Amino acid sequence: MLRCIVRLQSQVGNAFSLSKVCPRNQYYECVARYSAATAERKRFYQDVSISQSEGGLYEINLDQRKLKTPGGKLFTVPNEALAIAVATEWDAQRDTLKFYTMHLTTLCNTALDNPTQRSKEQMITAALKFLETDTICYRVDEPHGLVELQRNEWDPVLQWIEKRYNVTIGSSASILGPEIPEATKDTLRQHLKSHNFWSLTGLEYVITQLKSIVLSLGMIDRHLSVEQAVLLSRLEEEYQIRRWGNVEWAHDYDMYELRARTAAGALFVHLTSESSTVKHKLLQD
Amino acid sequence: MPGSTPLQSQHRSKMAALSSPLRVCRGILKELRAIQGPSYKKSLAYNYIMDQFRKNKVTGEKYCRAKQEAHHASHTYLCLLASTRNHLVLHNLYHGKGERSPEEVAGLVGLRLPTQPGGKGWEK
Numbered sequence: 555m556l557r558c559i560v561r562l563q564s565q566v567g568n569a570f571s572l573s574k575v576c577p578r579n580q581y582y583e584c585v586a587r588y589s590a591a592t593a594e595r596k597r598f599y600q601d602v603s604i605s606q607s608e609g610g611l612y613e614i615n616l617d618q619r620k621l622k623t624p625g626g627k628l629f630t631v632p633n634e635a636l637a638i639a640v641a642t643e644w645d646a647q648r649d650t651l652k653f654y655t656m657h658l659t660t661l662c663n664t665a666l667d668n669p670t671q672r673s674k675e676q677m678i679t680a681a682l683k684f685l686e687t688d689t690i691c692y693r694v695d696e697p698h699g700l701v702e703l704q705r706n707e708w709d710p711v712l713q714w715i716e717k718r719y720n721v722t723i724g725s726s727a728s729i730l731g732p733e734i735p736e737a738t739k740d741t742l743r744q745h746l747k748s749h750n751f752w753s754l755t756g757l758e759y760v761i762t763q764l765k766s767i768v769l770s771l772g773m774i775d776r777h778l779s780v781e782q783a784v785l786l787s788r789l790e791e792e793y794q795i796r797r798w799g800n801v802e803w804a805h806d807y808d809m810y811e812l813r814a815r816t817a818a819g820a821l822f823v824h825l826t827s828e829s830s831t832v833k834h835k836l837l838q839d
Numbered sequence: 840m841p842g843s844t845p846l847q848s849q850h851r852s853k854m855a856a857l858s859s860p861l862r863v864c865r866g867i868l869k870e871l872r873a874i875q876g877p878s879y880k881k882s883l884a885y886n887y888i889m890d891q892f893r894k895n896k897v898t899g900e901k902y903c904r905a906k907q908e909a910h911h912a913s914h915t916y917l918c919l920l921a922s923t924r925n926h927l928v929l930h931n932l933y934h935g936k937g938e939r940s941p942e943e944v945a946g947l948v949g950l951r952l953p954t955q956p957g958g959k960g961w962e963k
Contacts, residue, residue, distance in 0.1 A: 817922060
C-alpha cells in the first residue's frame with residue numbers, strides 16, 4: 555500500500571489515478587497481507603507443560619504438541635526456570651494469543667532463530683554504540699529543575715559504574731555528547747564478551763529498551779531494580795509529568811510496557827548466564 | 840539499595856513495602872492467581888516459586904550473595920508479571936480496535952456485499 559502511495563506522489567499526484575499507477579492485483583495483495591497480519595490466533599490448547607529432552611534442554615508442550623519457533627526449529631531452553639516462565643506466559647493467554655505480552659517467548663525465539671544472522675561481535679558493537687549517546691550522559695542546560703534532577707539522580711549511577719568497572723564516562727550538556735576514551739570501550743567490550751550468546755541477546759535487548767548501557771549494567775549487576783532503572787531512563791518524562799500532569803493512555807501505557815520488556819530482558823539475562831565467577835575477574839571490588 | 844536520591848525515595852516509598860521477600864512472594868502468588876484462577880496452586884510456576892523461596896530462606900550469613908541474587912530475581916519476576924498485566928489492561932481499555940471488515944461496513948448502513956459466483960479476478 556505504501557509503495558503505491560509513494561509511486562503515486564512521485565508520478566501523478568492525482569488520487570483518481572490510483573488504479574492506473576498501481577496494478578490492481580498488487581493493491582489488493584497489500585490489503586490482504588495487512589489483514590492477515592492483524593487476524594488473531596485463538597488459543598488452541600488446554601494445557602501447557604514442560605519436558606526435558608536428552609541434551610538437558612527443556613521443551614514446552616502445548617497439549618501434546620511441542621512448541622516450535624517462528625523459524626520452524628524446536629523451541630528449547632537451557633534451564634528449567636526459564637522454561638517454567640515461558641510456559642506461564644503461554645498459560646496466561648485467554649481466548650486469543652497476544653504475542654506482544656509474551657516477552658520471554660519472543661526473546662527465546664530471537665536467540666534460537668537469530669533471524670538477522672548476527673554474530674556476538676556485531677551485537678557487542680551495536681550495544682557499545684549506545685554508550686556515546688547514553689541517556690545518563692546527555693544532560694540539558696535548562697529548565698533548571700530538570701538539570702538539578704538529572705544531577706541528583708543520574709550522577710550517583712555514573713559514579714557507581716565508574717567505580718565498579720574502573721572506567722571513565724563523563725556527562726556532557728553539549729550536542730556532541732561526552733568524549734568516551736577507548737580504554738572505557740575496551741573494558742566494557744571485554745565485559746560484554748564474557749556473556750554467552752543468549753545472555754548477550756537479552757542484554758542488548760535491555761540496552762535498546764532503556765537506551766542506556768549504564769542503566770542496563772546497573773540493573774544486571776543488581777545495583778538497580780527494574781522500576782528504578784525504568785524511572786531513571788524516563789527521567790525527563792517523569793519531570794514533565796510532574797509539571798503538566800499524567801496521561802494514562804500514553805504515559806502509563808508506555809511505562810508499563812517498558813517495565814515489562816525490561817523485566818523480561820533482565821530475567822532472561824540472569825537465567826541464561828552460566829555463572830558469576832567470570833564477572834569477578836573484571837571487577838575492582 | 841544504597842544511595843537514596845529524592846525522586847527515587849519517593850518512588851521507593853511506594854516500593855518499600857515490596858522490599859521484603861515475604862511481600863515479593865505474596866505479590867507473585869497474587870499475580871499467579873490472577874493468571875491461572877483458583878487452581879493456581881497446581882501450576883508449575885507456583886511449585887517452582889515456593890521451592891525457590893523456601894531454599895533461600897535459611898542462611899546463616901548476614902550477607903549471602905545467592906540470597907541477594909534470588910531476591911533481585913524474584914523482584915524482577917514480580918515486576919514482569921505485574922507490568923504485563925497492567926499493560927494489557929491499559930491496552931484493552933485504550934487501544935484502537937482496528938478497522939472493520941468490508942462486510943461489517945456494508946452492514947452498518949443495511950447493505951450486503953454482492954457475491955460473485957466465479958470469484959473476483961485477483962483472489963486465489
